[in-house]
Amino acid sequence: MTGVNRPIATTVGGLRASGHIHKTLRAELRDNLLGALREHRNPWPGLHGFDATVIPQLERALIAGHDIVLLGERGQGKTRLLRTIVGLLDEWSPIIEGSDLGEHPYDPITTASMRRAADLGDDLPVAWRGRDERYAEKLATPDTSVADLIGDVDPMKVAEGRSLGDPETIHFGLIPRSHRGIVAINELPDLAERLQVAMLNVMEERDIQIRGYVMRLPLDVLVVASANPEDYTNRGRIITPLKDRFGAEIRTHYPTDLLDEVAIIRQESELMAEVPGYLVEILARFTRGLRESSAVDQRSGVSARFAIAGAETIAAAAIHRATRQGEVDAVARPVDLETAVDVLGGKIEFESGEDGREDEILDHLLRSATAETVKAHLRGLDFDPLVEAIENGVMVITGEQVTARDFLAGLPSLGESELYDEICARLGATNDGQRASAIELSLEGLYLTRRISKESGSGEVIYG
Structure with a gap:
């Protein structure tokens, strides 16, 4: 001064x-x-x-x-x-x-x-x-x-x-x-x-x-x-x-509106890589789900710092991948959300009767938050061409260390369908990192609605 x-x-x-x-x-x-x-x-x-x-x-x-x-x-x-x-x-x-x-x-x-x-x-x-x-x-x-x-x-x-x-x-x-x-x-x-x-x-x-x-x-x-x-x-x-x-x-109280929750995460987090808005929204919905869950001790609360730390963690995962794999654009993807849950679970106090179910509860609430976000942003798109291609035997591989370029190269051809472009347009994706993140979100949405399957292991996620 x-x-x-x-x-x-x-x-x-x-x-x-x-x-x-x-x-x-x-x-x-x-x-x-x-x-x-x-x-x-x-x-x-x-x-x-x-x-x-x-x-x-x-x-x-x-x-x-x-x-x-x-x-x-x-x-x-x-x-x-x-x-x-x-x-x-x-x-x-x-x-x-x-x-x-x-x-x-x-x-x-x-x-x-x-x-x-x-x-x-x-x-x-x-x-x-x-x-x-x-x-x-x-x-x-x-x-x-x-x-x-x-x-x-x-x-x-x-x-x-x-x-x-x-x-x-x-x-x-x-x-x-x-x-x-x-x-x-x-x-x-x-x-x-x-x-x-x-x-x-x-x-x-x-x-x-x-x-x-x-x-x-x-x-x-x-x-x-x-x-x-x-x-x-x-x-x-x-x-x-x-x-x-x-x-x-x-x-005082926690934000009652989703947009306020998202604004707080954006304002308070220090992101080292790009985190698309829909991933921040998933974290916000995830946090709100924890605050409403009967399995979580609501007397201790679920701090806004939980979602802020989550955003910073997935940004760190993106920069980690880009550095190791030589990517030009470090962009967080849905696969990075699981890395955040792994390190943030200890910030939550569960009810005494939920011993041993903590990971199951966190996984369920994260899936619910992801499904709600997919529904909010991608409703009305025709995913049949992508589902048919996967049903015909094509497997799409992603993971913590799979680059955006490799992920995009492994996507099935959809013929004359413009589904990929429509997904990217809806989610504002332009470069390879953003496009990979957007399409990966749609694949996760198809899995959560049980239209395709998903297997995880050894740092890879396979949609098939």
């Missing part, structure tokens, strides 16, 4: 001369959110599937100035949503240069800053913080201490000669240092109860208590948190007084 549009005022006098107006954090967030809505700008870029549910609730909470806790299973975008709130802060914000808490030059709150402001007057030096510097995030872990969140006495300052009663002997923790900013605590139920107690005064009275000190610091901080509803409601890990301090409790 350097250079671009940084204000030039370097003292309080220059800041006043520039016409700068001091706003509280909540007023700043509220005004910027309402401004974006008024101008029909999307203040939540990169979020999909929350437009009619989570986002309106979040916007109302911010307008009301409430601290917020997001409840949801893993992989529902809670952390991303919290980080997106940062975009509602001003691009640049003035602070008293050198202050521990990033106090506004018009409103010092610590003893040291108030003394400097009184001594220097309009010459009090001013620095500028970018919006990203006003967001702090903490993962609740068992080793988190009160000193980490609130603060503690600094023995070095005591050793310098200050008395224990001097407020300047305190080393402030994460929450006070987030003054005039946002502090996010991930997995709040995992925070020890004594630490949750330590947060009570910070969230309501906005003061801090450290080893007998009670400092009336008017902290201007927005506390946001994430929690798993299983921990939150059943195990009672968030103490009741702290739950009461949060003004808004918002439930």
Whole structure:
């Protein structure tokens, strides 16, 4: 955050001369959110599937100035949503240069800053913080201490000669240092109860208590948190007084629309090779099938990271094949989907009664997702010429290390039929890699509708 549009005022006098107006954090967030809505700008870029549910609730909470806790299973975008709130802060914000808490030059709150402001007057030096510097995030872990969140006495300052009663002997923790900013605590139920107690005064009275000190610091901080509803409601890990301090409790959810699921996979995955849209769609349908399956433990959820990792895995399989076989175009194919399932199965929690059936369940749901995708994209095509050619004894061979060119060369001739071209046109396939992937999808669809057979082994798949 350097250079671009940084204000030039370097003292309080220059800041006043520039016409700068001091706003509280909540007023700043509220005004910027309402401004974006008024101008029909999307203040939540990169979020999909929350437009009619989570986002309106979040916007109302911010307008009301409430601290917020997001409840949801893993992989529902809670952390991303919290980080997106940062975009509602001003691009640049003035602070008293050198202050521990990033106090506004018009409103010092610590003893040291108030003394400097009184001594220097309009010459009090001013620095500028970018919006990203006003967001702090903490993962609740068992080793988190009160000193980490609130603060503690600094023995070095005591050793310098200050008395224990001097407020300047305190080393402030994460929450006070987030003054005039946002502090996010991930997995709040995992925070020890004594630490949750330590947060009570910070969230309501906005003061801090450290080893007998009670400092009336008017902290201007927005506390946001994430929690798993299983921990939150059943195990009672968030103490009741702290739950009461949060003004808004918002439930997140997995995408309800297939297109939103596909958009999340495309947005979040880092693909090293081309992955056709229909393969991403299969992964999205597969993930949704897992979330609806009675054989899967839905209390633990099926994270969006499952499908994202799946897309990255099949892209890696494609680049692996292209590198080993000397292919020009690295394009993922349906045969690569099985490689993804092999390595991702461990990310799913199955019900206790399904021991030993995990592979069978995953295979069934992947086949269902593939069949639905074939039906959605290739419905209405006449596959009879291809089926007849295979029934006459032609076998089509594919596999993890079979190149697109070899696969295409092994396809049966269909005479005057333009089926191959029609398949490729439907699926937007132009080069050899894309054409091989598209036709392989149609063969898999014929197998799933029991019009042809399929045998797998030794890294090869034979349709016959």
